[in-house]
Amino acid sequence: MRSNDNDFAALDLAARLAAEYRRAVAAAPANPAVGYGEVHARFDRPVPDEGCDALDLIAELDRGARDGLRPIVAPRFYAWVNGSSHLAGVAADWLTSAWGQNCAGIPMTPAGSAVEAVAARWLLELLDLPAESSVGLVSGATIANTVGLAAARGEQLRKAGWNVEDDGLYGAPPLRVLVGADAHNTVFSGLRYLGLGEKRVERIATDDLGRMLPADLERALKGHSGPLIVIGQAGQINTGVSDPFAETAPLVHAAGGWLHVDGAFGLWARASAQHRHLLAGIEQCDSWATDGHKWLQTPYDCGFVIVRHEAAHRQAMDMQASYLTRDDRSFRHPGAYVPELSRRSRGFAAWAMMRRLGRAGVARMVEEDVRLAQVMARGMAEIPGVSVLNQPELNQFVVRFGEEHGPEVADRLTQATVDQIQRDAIAFMGTALWRGRLVMRMSVCSIATTDEDAAITIEAVRSAWARVQAAE
Numbered sequence: 001m002r003s004n005d006n007d008f009a010a011l012d013l014a015a016r017l018a019a020e021y022r023r024a025v026a027a028a029p030a031n032p033a034v035g036y037g038e039v040h041a042r043f044d045r046p047v048p049d050e051g052c053d054a055l056d057l058i059a060e061l062d063r064g065a066r067d068g069l070r071p072i073v074a075p076r077f078y079a080w081v082n083g084s085s086h087l088a089g090v091a092a093d094w095l096t097s098a099w100g101q102n103c104a105g106i107p108m109t110p111a112g113s114a115v116e117a118v119a120a121r122w123l124l125e126l127l128d129l130p131a132e133s134s135v136g137l138v139s140g141a142t143i144a145n146t147v148g149l150a151a152a153r154g155e156q157l158r159k160a161g162w163n164v165e166d167d168g169l170y171g172a173p174p175l176r177v178l179v180g181a182d183a184h185n186t187v188f189s190g191l192r193y194l195g196l197g198e199k200r201v202e203r204i205a206t207d208d209l210g211r212m213l214p215a216d217l218e219r220a221l222k223g224h225s226g227p228l229i230v231i232g233q234a235g236q237i238n239t240g241v242s243d244p245f246a247e248t249a250p251l252v253h254a255a256g257g258w259l260h261v262d263g264a265f266g267l268w269a270r271a272s273a274q275h276r277h278l279l280a281g282i283e284q285c286d287s288w289a290t291d292g293h294k295w296l297q298t299p300y301d302c303g304f305v306i307v308r309h310e311a312a313h314r315q316a317m318d319m320q321a322s323y324l325t326r327d328d329r330s331f332r333h334p335g336a337y338v339p340e341l342s343r344r345s346r347g348f349a350a351w352a353m354m355r356r357l358g359r360a361g362v363a364r365m366v367e368e369d370v371r372l373a374q375v376m377a378r379g380m381a382e383i384p385g386v387s388v389l390n391q392p393e394l395n396q397f398v399v400r401f402g403e404e405h406g407p408e409v410a411d412r413l414t415q416a417t418v419d420q421i422q423r424d425a426i427a428f429m430g431t432a433l434w435r436g437r438l439v440m441r442m443s444v445c446s447i448a449t450t451d452e453d454a455a456i457t458i459e460a461v462r463s464a465w466a467r468v469q470a471a472e
């Protein structure tokens, strides 16, 4: 069946509806008007016997889903580390989908492969990471961590005379994995997928804010020999702090190990002259994971794995088949660095956001978000009864309410205040556990957030907290 006029018209309709949504969302309440159950009921019908017109179904999709959308792209969304799916990236993504480019290889998509290669180089330049590194464009930081760790596993075992890619882990020499005590959960997912075990890892102690303690790492590595992976972090999910890489990297390398960095959002501090000192020494590491759909503001799904040792990266990921010809081995083969064969040409949206913002725009965005996080942290700390637990050095901070009443009461008051803020729907934040206690977590990761939003957010917190106290 060929596309008919209405299939083509559906593209225009989708563009019009999307623009309508995006124009309205900045002023929209921070909560969806309806929840999962309502939206599910609207769509939950038997598989239709007959198809329908594309114009009708796009209208039906918009009608059925729009009021159940969480305004993640709105400027006062702080609950999770989510970017704002910038319209420039969205537009490039639409083209990517319309072009139907499968980035499995150069013959499959010369343009998709070429633009991805340029996006990969730009990324290394923006983050000032070693130019010889290879870059894979993956679905997000979870998979970027997994790929980086797969390269690490292969290389470390190869040095011990074992080929894990050929022979698996059966009978392999033991591989030690050391992780900071405040690592993100997704690192453990990667370890699980790779047969390295979530529980088998050794935890390295961290400081009050979650930075790996070099002295504890040194203790753990004393006398070590053999395969070793250490996983560090740039940007702790609650406090935003990063490991002291200038101290940890030499320790790991002296022990013959591989240092991988989960930098899902924090790695972007490298793009700012003002904040790059927070990541001093990170360029000495062996692999890095980061996201485009967080601080680069690309639409989902866009993550990057960066590996200093290209051969190890390729050996872990490359896949060949007789029907996948490679037209020129001197070009970067996009499939050599990622686990998927078929995938969207993610490079177009990544290129689009770097092109839209430029080096200065990325730096400004990071600096603005950090400044706004600091403004909000200061503003909230001035409200009586509100404790800001970390002065943000980056974009993340955590807050408690009613600490003077003791930890259990403060847990309850913090939950009640966040619930009230969510009901008010002026801003959207969530809770997390930090050091065993409930906190309100703030993540300032959108290019859309302004000083006005910061002021409105502080007032939203003040007002919700006042009502929670009055109800006590």
Ligand SMILES: Cc1ncc(COP(=O)(O)O)c(C=O)c1O
Pocket (backbone or CB within 6 Å): 081, 139, 140, 141, 142, 143, 184, 186, 187, 235, 236, 237, 262, 263, 264, 265, 291, 303
């Ligand atoms: C520090 C850190 N690592 C990894 C991830 C996982 O990233 P993704 O959701 O893109 O897979 C996140 C997500 O918030 C994160 O903050």
